[in-house]
Amino acid sequence: MNPSPPDVAVVGAGVVGLMVADTLAREGARVTLVDRGRPGRGATWAAGGMLAPLGEAPGPGPFLAFALESLGLWEGWAEQLRQRTGSDVGYVRCGKLRVARDDDAHDLRARARWQREEGHDVAWLEGAGVRTVEAALAPEWGAGLHLPDHARVDPRRLAPALEAAVRASGVDVRTGVEVRSLVRSEDAVTGVELADGKSIEADTVVLAAGAWSGGISGLPRRLPLRPIKGQMLSLALDRPILGGLVAGPGAYLIPREDPDGPLMVVGATMEDAGFDTATDGSSIDGLRSAAEALVPALAGRPERERWAGLRPALPDGLPLIGPDPELDGLVYATGHHRNGILLAPVTARVVAGALSGGPPDSRWAAFGPARFP
Numbered sequence: 504m505n506p507s508p509p510d511v512a513v514v515g516a517g518v519v520g521l522m523v524a525d526t527l528a529r530e531g532a533r534v535t536l537v538d539r540g541r542p543g544r545g546a547t548w549a550a551g552g553m554l555a556p557l558g559e560a561p562g563p564g565p566f567l568a569f570a571l572e573s574l575g576l577w578e579g580w581a582e583q584l585r586q587r588t589g590s591d592v593g594y595v596r597c598g599k600l601r602v603a604r605d606d607d608a609h610d611l612r613a614r615a616r617w618q619r620e621e622g623h624d625v626a627w628l629e630g631a632g633v634r635t636v637e638a639a640l641a642p643e644w645g646a647g648l649h650l651p652d653h654a655r656v657d658p659r660r661l662a663p664a665l666e667a668a669v670r671a672s673g674v675d676v677r678t679g680v681e682v683r684s685l686v687r688s689e690d691a692v693t694g695v696e697l698a699d700g701k702s703i704e705a706d707t708v709v710l711a712a713g714a715w716s717g718g719i720s721g722l723p724r725r726l727p728l729r730p731i732k733g734q735m736l737s738l739a740l741d742r743p744i745l746g747g748l749v750a751g752p753g754a755y756l757i758p759r760e761d762p763d764g765p766l767m768v769v770g771a772t773m774e775d776a777g778f779d780t781a782t783d784g785s786s787i788d789g790l791r792s793a794a795e796a797l798v799p800a801l802a803g804r805p806e807r808e809r810w811a812g813l814r815p816a817l818p819d820g821l822p823l824i825g826p827d828p829e830l831d832g833l834v835y836a837t838g839h840h841r842n843g844i845l846l847a848p849v850t851a852r853v854v855a856g857a858l859s860g861g862p863p864d865s866r867w868a869a870f871g872p873a874r875f876p
């Protein structure tokens with residue numbers, strides 16, 4: 504137990520809360536990290552682990568700049584987690600290939616054009632050129648956009664590594680503890696109240712409860728967060744089939760190394776279905792047949808697992824990061840939707856910057872809470 508109240512209480516121990524807590528603790532703050540379940544078992548556990556800024560951004564702008572900055576931080580995070588915890592989190596700079604059929608390549612071609620014009624390292628491939636990157640693709644995929652800097656990480660290795668890291672940094676990790684509301688005095692936060700009626704005092708509260716962040720009482724504004732369900736499955740392989748990430752109509756494919764052998768992770772649906780995390784046969788079948796259309800060698804591979812998770816989504820698709828302008832001591836770190844694994848390192852940096860009292864980075868003003876008055 505801490506002898507005196509922590510400086511910071513972080514609500515939610517997904518990838519975002521874990522990286523925020525670790526960063527703040529290493530900068531000298533006394534941090535309590537609270538999760539109502541086990542760390543990293545929310546959306547973080549369900550994620551594919553693609554680190555793919557150019558694959559995700561609709562065009563140039565703050566989101567792409569933010570995502571590229573975070574991608575640049577990932578290798579350092581993977582390395583320091585290895586040094587501090589002995590864990591390999593499965594970070595590989597494996598590249599990503601997005602494919603289309605020749606007669607349906609208009610959007611992909613337009614994407615290649617703006618990405619090249621913006622100076623990004625991308626390659627446009629046609630015909631058999633597509634299979635020089637991934638030989639296992641079916642011949643019908645005659646157009647491809649290759650993003651060689653993109654990477655992957657294994658969220659199921661990442662979550663325990665981050666938990667070990669935060670504990671080693673001296674963070675007080677409270678699991679199985681639900682936060683019910685903020686505790687406020689006039690215009691400042693003084694801590695959080697728990698479901699068992701107890702409370703944790705803190706000068707600062709970081710809200711990192713993923714899709715559930717809007718359910719905490721006492722917030723000074725209504726957060727229009729929605730859970731967007733994603734179903735996925737994994738297939739057991741005899742040997743690796745792909746070198747990198749592949750995306751095409753209806754599915755993306757992520758190679759993953761498991762202690763029991765290589766896997767292909769296949770994702771993912773996007774469903775506005777409340778907080779339900781059930782999988783259903785027709786969605787899984789749809790993902791499976793889209794995956795087999797991309798890579799015929801996946802046909803007949805045994806299913807290892809199917810699962811679903813909830814992406815924390817805001818209406819504009821952007822994350823919500825930064826201090827509340829009206830309530831002192833409340834900092835948001837949520838709404839990362841499809842890209843929380845990718846964006847967690849830069850989010851942790853921005854939150855640490857906000858707490859250090861320095862001037863806010865104007866490049867990220869679009870992610871602030873003032874957009875939800």
Ligand SMILES: Cc1cc2nc3c(=O)[nH]c(=O)nc-3n(C[C@H](O)[C@H](O)[C@H](O)COP(=O)(O)OP(=O)(O)OC[C@H]3O[C@@H](n4cnc5c(N)ncnc54)[C@H](O)[C@@H]3O)c2cc1C
Pocket residue numbers: 514515516517518519520537538539540541542543544545546547548549550551552553554680681682683711712713714715716719731732733734735770771811812813814815836837838839840841842843844845846
């Ligand atoms: C199918 C799928 C595939 C995805 N693929 C990718 C990908 O390839 N790349 C990528 O970058 N992102 C991906 N994502 C998105 C990514 O998983 C999320 O953006 C990210 O995990 C969000 O992290 P988080 O820490 O905000 O939330 P979470 O991981 O959901 O963590 C929130 C935590 O808060 C806790 N909590 C909630 N309420 C309370 C409370 N009241 N009190 C205490 N604790 C509470 C929960 O128990 C949970 O542990 C994917 C998501 C899904 C669902």
